[in-house]
Amino acid sequence: MEPHGNGAGTAQSTKAAKTKVAFYWCASCGGCEEAVVDLAEAILPVLDKVEIVLWPVALDYKLEDVRAWRRGEVAVAFVNGSVRSSEQEMWVELLREKCGLVVAFGACAHLGGIPGLANATTRDEILANKYQRSPTVDNPRGVLPQRDTRVDGAELELPELWHSVRPLDQVIDVDYYLPGCAPPPELIGKALLAILAGQLPQKGAVLTTDKSLCETCPRNPTKPAELRVERFRRIATEAPDPTHCFLADGFVCLGPATRGGCGERCIRGNMPCRGCFGPPPGAIDQGTKFLASLGALTAGETEAEAAAVAATMADPLGTLYRFSLPASLLRARRVAKEVHR
Amino acid sequence: MTTRPFEPKILGFLCRWCAYTGADLAGISRTKYPPNLTAIRVMCSGRVDPTFVVKAFADGADGVLIAGCHPGDCHYQNGNHKTMRRVALLTRLLAQYGIGRERLRLEWVSAAEGDRFARIVQEFTAQLRQLGPLAWQQFVAAEN
Numbered sequence: 001m002e003p004h005g006n007g008a009g010t011a012q013s014t015k016a017a018k019t020k021v022a023f024y025w026c027a028s029c030g031g032c033e034e035a036v037v038d039l040a041e042a043i044l045p046v047l048d049k050v051e052i053v054l055w056p057v058a059l060d061y062k063l064e065d066v067r068a069w070r071r072g073e074v075a076v077a078f079v080n081g082s083v084r085s086s087e088q089e090m091w092v093e094l095l096r097e098k099c100g101l102v103v104a105f106g107a108c109a110h111l112g113g114i115p116g117l118a119n120a121t122t123r124d125e126i127l128a129n130k131y132q133r134s135p136t137v138d139n140p141r142g143v144l145p146q147r148d149t150r151v152d153g154a155e156l157e158l159p160e161l162w163h164s165v166r167p168l169d170q171v172i173d174v175d176y177y178l179p180g181c182a183p184p185p186e187l188i189g190k191a192l193l194a195i196l197a198g199q200l201p202q203k204g205a206v207l208t209t210d211k212s213l214c215e216t217c218p219r220n221p222t223k224p225a226e227l228r229v230e231r232f233r234r235i236a237t238e239a240p241d242p243t244h245c246f247l248a249d250g251f252v253c254l255g256p257a258t259r260g261g262c263g264e265r266c267i268r269g270n271m272p273c274r275g276c277f278g279p280p281p282g283a284i285d286q287g288t289k290f291l292a293s294l295g296a297l298t299a300g301e302t303e304a305e306a307a308a309v310a311a312t313m314a315d316p317l318g319t320l321y322r323f324s325l326p327a328s329l330l331r332a333r334r335v336a337k338e339v340h341r
Numbered sequence: 342m343t344t345r346p347f348e349p350k351i352l353g354f355l356c357r358w359c360a361y362t363g364a365d366l367a368g369i370s371r372t373k374y375p376p377n378l379t380a381i382r383v384m385c386s387g388r389v390d391p392t393f394v395v396k397a398f399a400d401g402a403d404g405v406l407i408a409g410c411h412p413g414d415c416h417y418q419n420g421n422h423k424t425m426r427r428v429a430l431l432t433r434l435l436a437q438y439g440i441g442r443e444r445l446r447l448e449w450v451s452a453a454e455g456d457r458f459a460r461i462v463q464e465f466t467a468q469l470r471q472l473g474p475l476a477w478q479q480f481v482a483a484e485n
Contacts, residue, residue, distance in 0.1 A: 120437060164481075287434065288391035295391065295427035302412070303425055303447075310429035317437035329392070329399045334439035334480045 019196055020074040022054035022066075023105075024095055026088040027115040027165065028081030032106040033057040035182035036078075042189050049196055063091075069098045076101040076195055078178070082108040082115050082326065083166045087159030096172040101195065107181040107276045109168040110206070111286075112326030114181070116165045119325045119332035120317055123163045164332045165325075177206040181276035181323060184263050208261030212280050213273050216260045219245045227297045232313040235272065246272040247294065252319050257283060257290040276323045285329045287320030349403035349469035351378040351462075354393065356386045358416040359451050360408035366455030374459035375466040378406065385409065387420025391431045394445060398435075399477050404444045404469045406461070411449040421449070443468055444475060 023036065036043075053074055054061050077099040079092055096102055107113040118126060127144050131137060149156045168174050178191055191207045194200060201207070214220055223245040233240075233250040240246055246253035253272035259280050266273055275286055283289040300306030313319065321328050355361040361382045367374065383389060386409025397405050407428065409421040428447045435445060446465055450458045 283392075285392045285395060288395050288431070291427055291430050291434070292390040292392060295430045296387070296423035298426045298430070300426055300429070301422065303429070306426045306429040309426070310433055313430065313433070315437075316430060316434040320434065329395045330438050330440075330477065330481065331399075332481050333437065334475075334477065 018051040019049055019076075020053045021050045022074050022077040022095060022099060023052065023057075024054060024077060024079045024091060025056060026079065026081030026083050026092065026109070026168075027085075028106070028108050029114070030057065031182040032080035032108075035106070035180075035185060035188060039185050039188060042185060046189075046192055046196060050192075063094075066094055066098065071098055072100050074099045076103060078103045078105040079168055080105040080109050080182075082112045083168060083171045084115070084118070084162045084164070085159040086162070089171055092168065092172050101175045101200075102168075102172065103176045103178055103191070104168040104174045105178045106183055107179060107278070107323045109174075110177045110179050110327075111278050111324040112165050112167045113276075113323050116167070116321075116323070116326040117318060119164050121333065122335050123161060127161075167327050170326070175203055176201070177204075177278075179206055179208055179259060179277040180262055184261075184265070186263070187261065206259065206278065206281075208259055208277060210281050211260050213255040213258045213260040213262070213264070213267075213277070217245075217255055217264060217267055219243065219267060222248065224248050227294075229294070229298045229309065231299075231309060234314055240270055240272070242270050252294075252313065254286070254290055254320070254322075256293050257286050274322045275320075278324055278327070286324045287317070287328060290320055347470060347474055349377050349466060349472075349474070350401060351404040351406060351465060351469065352397045352402045353378045353380045353406040353408065353462075354383050354386065354389045355380050355406075355450075356409040356416075356421075357382055357384050359410035359414065360386070360448070360458065362452035363408075363450040363454045363458040366452065367459045368455075370455050372455055372459040374462040377466045377469075378462050385415065385417050385420035386424040387415070387417065389424060389427075391427055391434075394431060395435075398440060398444070398475060401476075401478065403472075403475045404446065404465060406446045406448065406465060408448045408450045408458070408461070411451055414449075414451065440475065441472075443472060 025033065052059065054066060077095040079095060079102060083089060083092060104110045108115055131139055131144050132142050145158060147158055147160045178187060180187065187208055222243060227247055229250050231250055232252060235251060240249060240251050251272045254275035255273040257279055258273050258275045259277040262277055279286040279289055298306065298309045300309045355364055364380060386407055389407050394405050407424060409424060410416065412421060415421045425447065432442050432445060448461050
């Protein structure tokens, strides 16, 4: 199969030349960088084939270095983190221009991720909380970060914080998605080897299985034929049985509305699936797809009873879109009368 | 240019057995109701995936009506009960997005209740005129 762009192709054509690979981060926690480090000795077989030309967490490279790259010179950029500032936008647009392939690496780049929960509130609220209201903040003049500032006659400019968080593909064209918070080393290794071998899947593919997590869940046999949720329970206040299907016991587990292939790491740690791999193909909105299935399986024969059961689910938005709020159909909370530029 | 009063766009999911037949009855009885509702016939209100509702709001609807058979009358025994339970959760979810309960309406309309259907559409339209446009694209999707 002919690889997309010219980066991966040219790198393969000369045997001595190493494939150039870039890593970049936007709004992220560093867990995805850790996932690369966690490849450990699994990375050895590819080390003599690749050259890492950009990796801010580990290597010192400047913006000018990247600007000097020839178009297509770098085969693939793995970008983690969601995008919410003008600086991040500038960087990802530059990487898109210079690199043959762009892979959205991890849940934040793929779906918005945990930083995407900021879309449940507003930029103004976030800034006020962080810089003015928080009890540990001492800011008597109530100064907030500004894009343009004058200090001693000099104009200073900071990156602009956007009103909302976006996954990578709402900012630039994305070739592939490596899902997960963080992506498991096995999936990263498989993706790297496929790219090096030029065996690329269809553009836009999420590099894991298309089946939902329940298909491979070790607790699947304990799922009753008919689920019935009398009330929702929380792992914060009640300990789940370590062998039962979480849903059967009323714990919200996003397994039915989430792609598998993660290795069921959370399930084995007695943590219900929180949905970091995103919805399976065909489901365009992870949260409402979950409601479509589980919502019908709650108890309640009257509207009042159904409302009482629904009220036991704490924070539906944060629970059903823990990793995918910016990629949901509605994307962010609506704030009436607030005029954005 | 004259400014026209706001006319809400309402998407209605009507079950084929009761609510849609009720709407038909309103039509053949020549009962008047506002033209703001666009009806989509579904086999059962239980077919209405909550995804349809959020997609309607995201794509410009100011209100969504789901109408099915009265509880106990479902052609498929309990499809409307499933909708009732989904809507209970969905309204809580929508509230967190900033979409109030008054924009999503769940109603039971039998095939004989043409007048009731017309009244629901009249009330809902009037209510949404008061509330004003949801304008999801303008408020959320278009901003950075």
